[in-house]
Amino acid sequence: MLAGPAAALTTIATSPPDRVRRVAAVPMRHVRLKPSPFADAFAANQRYLLSLDPERLLHNFYLSAGLPAPKPVYEGWEAQGIAGHSLGHWLSACALVVANIGNTDIASRLDHALAEMARIQTAHGDGYLGGTTVERDGKQVDGKIVFEEVRRGDIRTQGFDLNGGWVPLYTWHKVHAGLLDAHALAANPRALPIAIGLAGYLAGVLEPLSDAQMQQVLRAEHGGLNDSYAETHALTGNPRWLRMAEKIRHKAVLDPLTAQVDRLEGLHANTQIPKLIGLARLHELTGNPNHATAARFFHDRVTHHHSYVIGGNSEREHFGAPDKLAKRVTEATCEACNSYNMLKLTRHLYSWEPNARWFDYYERVQLNHILAHQRPDTGQFVYFMPLSAGARRSYSTAEESFWCCVGSGMESHAKHADSIYWHDIGAGAAHTLYVNLYVPSTLDWTDRKLALDLDTQMPMEGAATLTIRRAPRVEQAIALRLPGWAQEPTIALNDRTITPTIRDGYAIVSRIWKPGDRLRVTMPMALRTEALPDDPSMVAFMQGPLVLAADLGPASQPFDGLGPALVAEGAVTGALRTATGAHRFTARSALGEPLEFKPFFAQYDRRTAVYLPTFTPSDWASAKDGYLRAQAERQSLARRTVDVAYLGEMQPERDHGFTATRSETVQLNGRSARKLRGGETLTLTLARRPGPAMLQVVYWGQDIDKRFDISIDGTPLATETRPGPRKPGFVAVDYPLRSAGEQGKAQATISFTGKQGDIDIYEVRMLTVSAGATSPPPVA
Structure with missing residues (x-):
């Protein structure tokens, strides 16, 4: 804006x-x-x-x-x-x-x-x-x-x-x-x-x-x-x-x-x-x-x-x-x-x-x-x-x-009717009706003696028709929003294409309206991509105003596959093929799986992918192994995660019974955290499963030479000194736990007690330990 x-x-x-x-x-x-x-x-x-x-x-x-x-x-x-x-x-x-x-x-x-x-x-x-x-x-x-x-x-x-x-x-x-x-x-x-x-x-x-x-x-x-x-x-x-x-x-x-x-x-x-x-x-x-x-x-x-x-x-x-x-x-x-x-x-x-x-x-x-x-x-x-x-x-x-x-x-969802139509106000204001949202509706505006129907299949179809049912016998302007996504929109009055006045993104038609007059706007919807600002290879697809998403299966089923990637020569939109139905497309992922793209909003009970990494054929040839490895590591972390608490964030702390003798919430390095000072104690509860487990704690890599104790259910787990050297970004440190079966508990109470220096704690995660599992890489 x-x-x-x-x-x-x-x-x-x-x-x-x-x-x-x-x-x-x-x-x-x-x-x-x-x-x-x-x-x-x-x-x-x-x-x-x-x-x-x-x-x-x-x-x-x-x-x-x-x-x-x-x-x-x-x-x-x-x-x-x-x-x-x-x-x-x-x-x-x-x-x-x-x-x-x-x-x-x-x-x-x-x-x-x-x-x-x-x-x-x-x-x-x-x-x-x-x-x-x-x-x-x-x-x-x-x-x-x-x-x-x-x-x-x-x-x-x-x-x-x-x-x-x-x-x-x-x-x-x-x-x-x-x-x-x-x-x-x-x-x-x-x-x-x-x-x-x-x-x-x-x-x-x-x-x-x-x-x-x-x-x-x-x-x-x-x-x-x-x-x-x-x-x-x-x-x-x-x-x-x-x-x-x-x-x-x-x-x-x-x-x-x-x-x-x-x-x-x-x-x-x-x-x-x-x-x-x-x-x-x-x-x-x-x-x-x-x-x-x-x-x-x-x-x-x-x-x-x-x-x-x-x-x-x-x-x-x-x-x-x-x-x-x-x-x-x-x-x-x-x-x-x-x-x-x-x-x-x-x-x-x-x-x-x-x-x-x-x-x-x-x-x-x-x-x-x-x-x-x-x-x-x-x-x-x-x-x-x-x-x-x-x-x-x-x-x-x-x-x-x-x-x-x-x-x-x-x-x-009580206000879907509150922003469709707008009008001028103030002394000497022009008699202009602004149509801002193409939502099927009727307007019966007794104060202005104006009544009309707005008929459209939006957002599934890029067109809308206003039909006048009643109008005052004075000149009045109707301003139709021309969406920024519409490619070469057109305006027709009573089935004849006209050239309206264009101002501030509106097509404005002013006349003495008569019952039966029809004003139609046609808004072609082109397929396009929007990339993340810091990674142009990560794109989402849009058609007209609608965000599309790859359908990855029913929400009731776990998602065990890799997140899809696309390989395309030239424009990424060329990887999608039109399918039957409005705003539906098909594609092949980089690994050959079939993908179907549909409007994101309506996939209420589906698992989806909105942003997809994209590669040229030559880039994919060199990136494939690393991509598969990174996806496998993310999968492994997701499978092993039993519970996770993000400190400094209200609902995760409440969900995990967070308490502190005195602690400050801080926002550093783009994330929230809790600052632990000497003599202070932070406590929270995490779920765990029977068998060997791992407590993983995320710190800022520059935070070194600190000393604090970590305990689980009142039993000392580790004395952390955060030795150097300094590391860029976030780091995840793993602490092995005893078997939950021996402890007989499905939950673990984790306490951090500060001894020397201040340390910011960002994330505490409970992991299972699977055969052959290795520690996940540092958190980016």
Whole structure:
């Protein structure tokens, strides 16, 4: 996307919001989806929303207020300290559905939830409304204690916690945002008073803090709190909320972005994106150009330097070095929450600058990531979208998961109608309707006396037809997005090819429209490749807007083969042959196996390969032996791996019962780690199998002359001194373990105790030891 010009950090502008936003989405109440994959996803999502019981989502909220909980808590994350984040997303998703189609059943569920939330808030008496918990002295207690400690200036965080509570401010933001959506989208009168009470309680906690104390609080993940306070100001006009929105500025992240410096490497990706959404909203409310500069620069860096072919970003939830993706194509790429938030940010930026290229990105993500991450039959969701060869998607369950990506998934699939059509706003605005997404739908825009049908087989066919059903008797422009992937698109009016005005990526046709007029855009879809920026030989295939992937078999079967490679003389696309069916191709791998390429998003129950290494015939002749050896080593490591924990990353640590006497999360060398200092102890639990085993620990090769002890189940395993010499990159060190059969345990508790010097520990892996197995090579 287009980055904005640099702005002095001290510059403050006062342009009103209607000078910032030039276009807005047509309200969803005027839009209906026609049969399509988007409509299927929307329908499945409605079923899932109705299956959830708001009283179960409110379980901890009742207990926090001293009220009896009428229903049991859900399992998964909802049974943990983060409880409540799902409720916030559920409120927003329900509000989106009500705003779109007015589903009365969902509206009734939403109203009941809000009535109960009002009752709970009244019981507290101070505006507090929360369901988070925190462990104290081995017991789970009400998370309100964390907020009251912060009020007193007692602030402790290691990045994903606040005073030991699992991201309570992140959860608070979800509930606040859900209430605002229930007010603004579903027009429920109960919502805004609850949101104002919520905003007042937290403001009372944060307002007295010094800037240094506030920055310490903001080291903990806090979602889009700045956005929620900015929006509360927009709805109420109360300047207190605007001051709070500006106070919630995480300077360590936002100041470099404002100065247009990319320091994203090693940062937890989804922690950052909502901060920029908040800055975008603040720009709309204040006109401060610095907020816009940061938001535009961040979007440009993420989309052009940190993203994969499907438009998603991050690997194991973290940004790596810009343009360094080749070694980060794994089973844990592209967290769904990141794409959900990047699309929200894209909508803001587009509203300031209605250029079609913003929606080229939006369309890529919506088709190739968002549609892929929800099963259209069950409505369940995927956390990571794995891009490595042979990977499969792992879906949530209806009542046992409640990951962050389940919550954002509820919203993502409630809003397929919210960005199809846009229009000019502001005094003297032209009467232009922008068609940005080719999603089968109807528009019945009573305010403009305009009604039309949008018929298309997109994304399977590159053409769409608008048919006017009703139109005002004034001249009106229709702007059709000409996708960047379309080769020589054409426009026809009433079956006659015309030459429209082309501006900012749109074909614009202006006239007094009559019922029955047809406007058709034809968008040829060519086969092409996109290479990884740091390895041009690793390519993904696209046709039109769709990412293609090699089908490597059913997800229910293990993948034991080698990841496929292609050999081609000349253009790599020449290795693919057209097959029967839309967007289907066949090829022969470098080793002769038949391959079939199909749209990635729809391979819900298949193992796939998105990026494939490619060779010329001469290159393959010299590289074949090394390629086979490297693939075999990766296979061996995968087969031998019983369990693995990535330190410094929130969910892997929680999954493995990580504890520490005191430890700092660090992001160095493109990965997260835990810093172990002298006198400190880190402990985690890994699964293991009976028989001989190997503990493998990953360190940075430059970290030498350290001393620390490693023990297993309380028994000393090794005293590591990290002797020299220094080595480039990461190194993996193996420590043999005793037989699990002798110990009689299926799990092992691993402890690291620092003795001398600081050491960063990146990864701890439990391996089996097979006959003839050799240690894997150093981790790249």
